[in-house]
Amino acid sequence: MAKTGATVEVTVGLSSCGIAAGAADVFSAFQREFKEKGVDARLRRTGCVGMCYREPIVDVVTSGGAKYTYGELTADRVGRVVEEHVVGGKPVDEWLVRAEGRELPDETYYDQQVRLVLRNAGVIDPESIDEYIDAGGYEALTKVIKEMSPDDVIEELKASGLRGRGGAGFPTGIKWDLAKKAPGEMKYVIVNADEGDPGAFMDRSILEGDPHSVLEGLAIAAYTIGAQEGYFYVRAEYPLAIKRLRIAIEDATERGFVGENILGSGFSFKVHIKEGAGAFVCGEETALIASIEGQRGMPRLRPPYPAVKGLWAKPTNNNNVETYANIPWIISNGAAAYAAYGTESSKGTKVFALAGKITRGGLVEVPMGLTIRQVIDEVGGGVPEGRSFKAVQLGGPSGGCVPVEFMDIPIDYESITKTGAIMGSGGMVVMDDSTCMVDIARFFLHFTQDESCGKCTFCRVGTKRMLEILERITAGEGREGDIELLEELGEKIISSSLCGLGQSAPNPVLTTIKYFRDEYEAHINEKRCPALSCKALITYDIDPDKCIGCTVCAKKCPVGAITGERKEAHTIDQDLCTKCDACRQACKFDAVTVR
Amino acid sequence: MENMVAQDERMAEYLEVADEVAAKYAGRRGSVIPVLQQVQERVGYLPPEVMKRIGERLGVPPAQIFGVASFYAQFRMAPVGKYVVKVCHGTACHVQGAGAITDALCDELGVADGATTEDGKFTVESVACLGCCSLAPVIMIEDNTYGRLTPDEARKIVREYGD
Numbered sequence: 001m002a003k004t005g006a007t008v009e010v011t012v013g014l015s016s017c018g019i020a021a022g023a024a025d026v027f028s029a030f031q032r033e034f035k036e037k038g039v040d041a042r043l044r045r046t047g048c049v050g051m052c053y054r055e056p057i058v059d060v061v062t063s064g065g066a067k068y069t070y071g072e073l074t075a076d077r078v079g080r081v082v083e084e085h086v087v088g089g090k091p092v093d094e095w096l097v098r099a100e101g102r103e104l105p106d107e108t109y110y111d112q113q114v115r116l117v118l119r120n121a122g123v124i125d126p127e128s129i130d131e132y133i134d135a136g137g138y139e140a141l142t143k144v145i146k147e148m149s150p151d152d153v154i155e156e157l158k159a160s161g162l163r164g165r166g167g168a169g170f171p172t173g174i175k176w177d178l179a180k181k182a183p184g185e186m187k188y189v190i191v192n193a194d195e196g197d198p199g200a201f202m203d204r205s206i207l208e209g210d211p212h213s214v215l216e217g218l219a220i221a222a223y224t225i226g227a228q229e230g231y232f233y234v235r236a237e238y239p240l241a242i243k244r245l246r247i248a249i250e251d252a253t254e255r256g257f258v259g260e261n262i263l264g265s266g267f268s269f270k271v272h273i274k275e276g277a278g279a280f281v282c283g284e285e286t287a288l289i290a291s292i293e294g295q296r297g298m299p300r301l302r303p304p305y306p307a308v309k310g311l312w313a314k315p316t317n318n319n320n321v322e323t324y325a326n327i328p329w330i331i332s333n334g335a336a337a338y339a340a341y342g343t344e345s346s347k348g349t350k351v352f353a354l355a356g357k358i359t360r361g362g363l364v365e366v367p368m369g370l371t372i373r374q375v376i377d378e379v380g381g382g383v384p385e386g387r388s389f390k391a392v393q394l395g396g397p398s399g400g401c402v403p404v405e406f407m408d409i410p411i412d413y414e415s416i417t418k419t420g421a422i423m424g425s426g427g428m429v430v431m432d433d434s435t436c437m438v439d440i441a442r443f444f445l446h447f448t449q450d451e452s453c454g455k456c457t458f459c460r461v462g463t464k465r466m467l468e469i470l471e472r473i474t475a476g477e478g479r480e481g482d483i484e485l486l487e488e489l490g491e492k493i494i495s496s497s498l499c500g501l502g503q504s505a506p507n508p509v510l511t512t513i514k515y516f517r518d519e520y521e522a523h524i525n526e527k528r529c530p531a532l533s534c535k536a537l538i539t540y541d542i543d544p545d546k547c548i549g550c551t552v553c554a555k556k557c558p559v560g561a562i563t564g565e566r567k568e569a570h571t572i573d574q575d576l577c578t579k580c581d582a583c584r585q586a587c588k589f590d591a592v593t594v595r
Numbered sequence: 596m597e598n599m600v601a602q603d604e605r606m607a608e609y610l611e612v613a614d615e616v617a618a619k620y621a622g623r624r625g626s627v628i629p630v631l632q633q634v635q636e637r638v639g640y641l642p643p644e645v646m647k648r649i650g651e652r653l654g655v656p657p658a659q660i661f662g663v664a665s666f667y668a669q670f671r672m673a674p675v676g677k678y679v680v681k682v683c684h685g686t687a688c689h690v691q692g693a694g695a696i697t698d699a700l701c702d703e704l705g706v707a708d709g710a711t712t713e714d715g716k717f718t719v720e721s722v723a724c725l726g727c728c729s730l731a732p733v734i735m736i737e738d739n740t741y742g743r744l745t746p747d748e749a750r751k752i753v754r755e756y757g758d
């Protein structure tokens with residue numbers, strides 16, 4: 001927010017990731033300091049600016065309007081920032097991560113980013129409708145209601161090239177058109193905020209950082225297709241997102257942006273929140289609808305598509321959180337401005353959640369068409385020093401692992417699909433040479449096998465058989481022919497499952513076999529895990545030349561497997577060792593070896 | 596004998612909660628899941644008697660209530676500890692060593708993954724993703740999330756809750 005008054009403004013990033021890193025304590029510390037010292041400064045709250053690797057993050061905006069960003073600003077550091085910077089006017093240089101006019105390393109984090117969806121995240125107070133409105137919020141809804149017909153909106157969306165951000169990339173304008181044309185008095189709109197990909201947090205951050213943008217997009221959808229009611233289907237694991245969404249709906253209702261007779265137009269629209277109950281398959285739209293109806297979340301065959309027969313058998317439009325958050329921007333700025341970003345087939349921007357073995361893990365938004373390498377290396381800072389990049393997992397349990405050979409492909413729906421992975425909803429989990437690809441395949445199969453709703457035999461039993469084979473391989477009991485068996489089962493599951501869960505569940509296995517077959521073979525034929533990660537295939541030893549007998553490892557070992565006299569080389573009892581890695585981490589002399 | 600009286604009393608209380616929550620939703624469509632969620636939030640789990648009562652109050656066959664409750668991972672059929680330690684095993688946490696965190700916590704508390712300590716204080720549970728992936732590995736106790744953990748730090752955190 002631009003500063004107008006004369007006081008200094010301190011803004012603390014209070015999103016789930018910030019709070020996990022201690023931001024709530026930081027906020028109270030500022031409150032306390034201001035009160036105790038009688039400091040005349042304004043304390044604000046905001047969502048996630050995306051630099052999760054720097055949490056807790058605090059912005060200090062001086063009375064002159066200059067903005068300084070502090071990273072890893074824990075509560076114990078607050079006193080000094082208040083004294084020296086807020087009161088004294090002199091920034092605490094060593095904790096600064098961004099500041100106008102200075103060349104700090106984190107500046108490059110934003111160089112490639114274009115923040116349309118995340119336009120307000122980390123800027124405004126997500127619990128203040130006034131700040132949203134000041135930032136141009138609800139202008140798009142007003143414009144749509146006052147100046148545009150539903151068909152105008154649909155034409156605008158079609159021209160923008162926006163495609164669904166929930167994974168499949170279906171063109172949003174066409175989807176809305178289908179729901180609008182579907183005959184029926186009663187219609188519904190749904191926000192899919194189930195965010196099932198275990199390793200992704202785009203939707204959480206958007207809802208926590210800028211809930212009104214999604215609500216505004218939803219209201220525009222309701223007006224366009226002619227819906228009277230809307231549902232947010234939110235993962236139960238996201239309590240803060242739900243809380244902020246509740247506040248947003250209440251405030252927007254009070255101001256007349258949702259509810260009865262919106263902006264005096266005669267159009268009324270009511271919004272509900274439904275909390276998910278922990279089933280991954282409920283992210284699939286027909287299962288999600290069954291879940292809102294209070295049933296077991298089982299997918300059903302499409303067609304009929306929800307656009308024709310959805311919630312309570314009425315025409316229903318369902319989109320992802322990020323898809324909706326794009327809408328107000330497109331309406332306000334025009335389809336052409338949106339389509340100016342991206343590639344021929346994939347327009348606009350995409351939000352990615354960077355995590356795993358990456359230096360700058362966080363939430364980023366980049367124009368489509370950037371290469372995977374640019375996102376991982378230039379934005380994310382690459383894998384941490386001393387390690388080498390192996391693969392990036394895109395699309396979660398439905399996606400695949402993209403190896404280093406494909407790092408230079410552009411981010412667009414078609415190019416990513418060609419690798420065997422999918423764009424997915426935006427999770428990017430980076431893996432380095434210490435990550436075992438067979439274990440990753442096992443991890444995802446464990447997940448999908450657990451989450452299969454059981455309706456289709458191939459999905460239910462097939463994933464179980466695949467998991468058993470993968471467990472066997474990682475346990476050092478792989479047999480010849482296992483790889484071929486996995487491939488065969490995978491193809492059968494894909495072709496004979498009803499919903500996207502089964503149709504994509506084998507992808508993580510098939511892509512790792514495709515690109516990392518040698519790792520599978522090492523496990524099966526040589527009983528060796530090249531990444532030194534599978535416990536059954538590695539041994540811990542102590543190098544007698546390096547061990548000085550400090551006894552630290554013996555004290556750390558939770559199972560008492562390490563013995564030795566003080567000042568003499570220690571040894572590990574292989575029968576007792578659980579390979580927990582505690583000794584290796586504790587040893588200051590690199591004496592613990594893993595083979 | 597006294598024990599059984601206490602148990603009956605507790606169940607009577609649970610049933611009252613079920614009545615109260617169901618009354619709020621009477622006549623509303625799609626209310627099974629929110630009612631189960633709110634009852635579990637207050638009771639801690641869903642005993643069969645309570646699910647039966649919810650069915651009666653909502654006019655839904657008990658079989659359907661059991662069917663829904665058993666489908667969703669959130670619903671528990673057995674009581675849990677005072678503190679549920681949710682250990683994230685999402686993709687990011689997995690590659691950043693979530694396995695070692697679960698091992699350390701189970702060792703510290705002397706329970707298996709998914710089980711409750713004898714004193715009823717802690718339940719260790721594996722969950723899919725807590726949405727704080729860039730702070731992996733992550734655990735959550737009540738509404739508090741802890742990130743960038745080492746096995747030792749995870750031990751320390753549960754010790755603090757234990758005191």
Ligand SMILES: Cc1cc2nc3c(=O)[nH]c(=O)nc-3n(C[C@H](O)[C@H](O)[C@H](O)COP(=O)(O)O)c2cc1C
Pocket residue numbers: 163164165166167168169170175192193194195196197280281282283284285286318319320321323425499500501
């Ligand atoms: C197993 C499965 C899980 C899914 N999970 C999600 C999810 O968590 N969030 C989401 O938006 N879409 C998810 N989808 C896709 C939805 O079915 C649907 O395509 C999407 O919400 C449409 O929105 P969009 O057009 O805006 O992308 C999932 C699909 C499948 C098959």
Ligand code: FES
Pocket residue numbers: 198199200683684685686687688689723724725726727728729731732733
């Ligand atoms: S993977 Fe653990 S918080 Fe997302």
